[in-house]
Amino acid sequence: MQDYFSAPFPRRDSVGVPVGNVLVGGGAPVVVQSMTNTDTADVDSTVAQVAALHRAGSEIVRITVDRDESAAAVPRIRDRLARLGIHVPLVGDFHYIGHKLLADHPDCAEALAKYRINPGNVGFKDKKDKQFAAIVETAIRYNKPVRIGVNWGSLDQELLTTLMDHNKANGSPLTAVQVMREAIVQSALLSAELAEEIGLGRDKIILSAKVSQVQDLIAVYTMLAQRSNHALHLGLTEAGMGTKGIVASSAAMGILLQQGIGDTIRISLTPEPGGDRTREVQVSQELLQTMGFRQFIPIVAACPGCGRTTSTVFQELAQNIQADIRTNMPIWREKYPGVEELKVAVMGCIVNGPGESKHADIGISLPGTGETPSAPVFIDGQKAATLKGPNIAADFQVMVADYIERRFGQGRQAAE
Numbered sequence: 571m572q573d574y575f576s577a578p579f580p581r582r583d584s585v586g587v588p589v590g591n592v593l594v595g596g597g598a599p600v601v602v603q604s605m606t607n608t609d610t611a612d613v614d615s616t617v618a619q620v621a622a623l624h625r626a627g628s629e630i631v632r633i634t635v636d637r638d639e640s641a642a643a644v645p646r647i648r649d650r651l652a653r654l655g656i657h658v659p660l661v662g663d664f665h666y667i668g669h670k671l672l673a674d675h676p677d678c679a680e681a682l683a684k685y686r687i688n689p690g691n692v693g694f695k696d697k698k699d700k701q702f703a704a705i706v707e708t709a710i711r712y713n714k715p716v717r718i719g720v721n722w723g724s725l726d727q728e729l730l731t732t733l734m735d736h737n738k739a740n741g742s743p744l745t746a747v748q749v750m751r752e753a754i755v756q757s758a759l760l761s762a763e764l765a766e767e768i769g770l771g772r773d774k775i776i777l778s779a780k781v782s783q784v785q786d787l788i789a790v791y792t793m794l795a796q797r798s799n800h801a802l803h804l805g806l807t808e809a810g811m812g813t814k815g816i817v818a819s820s821a822a823m824g825i826l827l828q829q830g831i832g833d834t835i836r837i838s839l840t841p842e843p844g845g846d847r848t849r850e851v852q853v854s855q856e857l858l859q860t861m862g863f864r865q866f867i868p869i870v871a872a873c874p875g876c877g878r879t880t881s882t883v884f885q886e887l888a889q890n891i892q893a894d895i896r897t898n899m900p901i902w903r904e905k906y907p908g909v910e911e912l913k914v915a916v917m918g919c920i921v922n923g924p925g926e927s928k929h930a931d932i933g934i935s936l937p938g939t940g941e942t943p944s945a946p947v948f949i950d951g952q953k954a955a956t957l958k959g960p961n962i963a964a965d966f967q968v969m970v971a972d973y974i975e976r977r978f979g980q981g982r983q984a985a986e
Contacts, residue, residue, distance in 0.1 A: 626852060664685060687702065716774060920937075
């Protein structure tokens, strides 16, 4: 029996899908991806945002391909990124006229690492299957994978109506919500079946079924996981802004990931005006890292503060170290292999400070209200120094940098 209190369920078996140089599913680590919000036809701004998302840790980046100008820009974006040393797979997000854009712009079809199709708006009535087939045939021609991405906001109304009528004829054993969930799942599975009939291998198909309510997302992905072995992309659509979007996405995807469901994720946050698009990448990483699936950056443990910690020194120090880590990680990944395993503790008083600091690789226990103005520093579980005076925070940051160099950099190599 699964021990609910010790570890996630075993990962669901899924067919691996290569997306450029990244494997999705097939037992590979859960992949983080994101999407630009620039006008793809604006090559400069799109290159800049893709680069920023990739530096933040996005392993796949989706871009909108909605018209001829954006399709024509895709190979230029790919080439410009390559000159910057960035080879992140680009996914083309197609709606309504994707079949035409791919046919009219073969360089775009070749430059993209994956095509995303929404079966609910790929075409209507008699044109739907024909236009869907045209995109799949292009994917086969260029050896590209496809994400069949169902979205409840653009669900195939013909399929939904058919299922509603069938349910009514059977005495309405299912609620309207249950019928909608079934329609979402069937839309994904029927589209995947059609793609395979056309000739696209299962190792070229990723499924997603995005809704905006937590319980709906859990339900539809549980159903998909039970009824297919396709690789699955998780995402709560229209999750919202700020803490609402973060909490909703984390709650839904955390439950699914704990059950072994999900091969790649995106946290779809609405950025604040002028906000940083890379926030969604950071949240995705923190979700996977917090749950123990992957390790992306060093962990900074810090106490929440209480009446014993009226000084803001520990808060400022924790904030500065965390910001320093985020800023330096693109360089550290190359310079300090394994640095993402580092654990730093910044504690605010003597109650839990020394103990927590001993459990970290390097930690500091700052003085609380009324305590002696000194701060013991612990390295690898042992007291290494006691910092005093007005420069405690700056001195500790220097010690953290020295520890990283000694353990993960040239210092380690010299010791070996």
